[in-house]
Amino acid sequence: MNNTAHVHQLNPNAIALCSLGRWIASRHWVPATGGNFSIRQGENSALVTASGKDKGELSPQDLLPVSWQDEQLSSPHGTPSAETALHAELYRLDPAIKAVLHTHSVHATVFSRLALADSYLFSGYEMQKAITGIKSHEQLLPLAVFDNTQDIPALAKQLRQRWQQKPLPFALLVRGHGLYAWGHSLEQAKRHLEGWEFLIHCELERIKLTGLP
Numbered sequence: 001m002n003n004t005a006h007v008h009q010l011n012p013n014a015i016a017l018c019s020l021g022r023w024i025a026s027r028h029w030v031p032a033t034g035g036n037f038s039i040r041q042g043e044n045s046a047l048v049t050a051s052g053k054d055k056g057e058l059s060p061q062d063l064l065p066v067s068w069q070d071e072q073l074s075s076p077h078g079t080p081s082a083e084t085a086l087h088a089e090l091y092r093l094d095p096a097i098k099a100v101l102h103t104h105s106v107h108a109t110v111f112s113r114l115a116l117a118d119s120y121l122f123s124g125y126e127m128q129k130a131i132t133g134i135k136s137h138e139q140l141l142p143l144a145v146f147d148n149t150q151d152i153p154a155l156a157k158q159l160r161q162r163w164q165q166k167p168l169p170f171a172l173l174v175r176g177h178g179l180y181a182w183g184h185s186l187e188q189a190k191r192h193l194e195g196w197e198f199l200i201h202c203e204l205e206r207i208k209l210t211g212l213p
Contacts, residue, residue: 013039014047014060016186017099021049023190025056029103029197035178036081039099039186040091044068048080048087068092082152089156090182093163097182099189104178107201112175114207115145118162120173122199130195131169132188143196144172171196 017039024030024037035055038048047063049055064080066073068088073080081087087100122141128134134141144162149155159172170192171181181196183189206212 011047011060013041013186014063017047017063018058018060020101020186020190021055021058024101024103024193025054025058027105027197029105029108030055031104034104036083036087036102037100038066038084038087040097041065043095044091046087046091048084051079051081082150085152085156086159086180089159090180093160094167096184098184099186100180100182101189101193102178102180103193103197105197105200107204108173108179108197109176111200111204112145112173112177112179114204115143115173115175117145119144120203122203125199125202127195127198127202130191130198131171132183132192133169141169141199143200144168146172146174148175148177173200 017037021037024035029035033052033054036049038046040046045065045067048066049058050062050064053062066080066084066088073084073088083102090100091097119142122128122143123139124137126137128137128139128141131141146155146158155174162168170183171179173179179193179196179200181189181193183192
């Protein structure tokens with residue numbers, strides 16, 4: 001075991017992120033080694049899941065230290081997930097963000113193909129209050145939707161442009177790809193992820209039953 005892996009095994013943030021990753025995998029939200037998770041370590045650094053790892057079997061040595069300066073990423077100990085640039089952009093946009101969780105659930109992926117506008121408004125659901133800042137089911141809760149692309153730096157740029165107009169309420173959806181959720185703590189990120197997955201599942205079921213968007 002190298003020194004980096006040993007340090008991560010003793011890192012409580014790494015242990016907590018791996019435990020959460022295994023819980024997310026148990027919900028079948030990250031099949032076939034898909035998805036990626038990260039937790040902030042410093043102002044310009046985070047631990048990020050390595051590429052190609054089964055999220056149901058995560059251990060601290062599967063997390064890679066990544067740092068960034070401006071738009072340059074550095075990871076000296078391996079290959080982080082391809083979407084790491086999007087994680088880094090979120091951390092840059094909001095210094096209070098502590099963790100970012102990216103999933104590929106069936107419901108979110110299918111729903112993303114039906115959401116044709118660049119934002120989808122949720123209303124009328126009590127569970128909207130799971131999202132920080134929402135106090136009532138009567139509030140409109142927007143979910144930003146982006147087109148999928150393999151050019152992650154370009155997607156990060158789109159995110160930055162959208163965020164400068166108005167910060168996103170703790171999630172975004174990429175068409176045909178999946179959901180990103182984040183929080184100012186790991187526990188908050190988990191709640192946001194579970195809340196958004198629930199809301200998306202409800203809307204998808206409503207659309208299936210009524211045929212109405």
